[in-house]
Amino acid sequence: MADSEPLIERLAAENHEFRKLREEHRKYEEELATLNSRGFLSADQQWRVSELKKLKLIAKDRMEVIVRQARAGAHA
Numbered sequence: 001m002a003d004s005e006p007l008i009e010r011l012a013a014e015n016h017e018f019r020k021l022r023e024e025h026r027k028y029e030e031e032l033a034t035l036n037s038r039g040f041l042s043a044d045q046q047w048r049v050s051e052l053k054k055l056k057l058i059a060k061d062r063m064e065v066i067v068r069q070a071r072a073g074a075h076a
Helices: 002-014 016-036 043-075
Strands: none
Touching: 002 016, 002 043, 016 043
């Protein structure tokens, strides 16, 4: 992953969709951290944790597709 950092930073600077997904992923992570820091979660909060994990994964998967496409374009 360390070799991907320059590409990820370039995509974050140049690709609006990637930048938006990265920001969404960060927001989901922050909300998850807040919820997970609580000692007890209500049923609604537990559901939200599950939802946030799924949303985070979807954003990460979409970012990975963009990274793969950028790599393929660089090697073409």
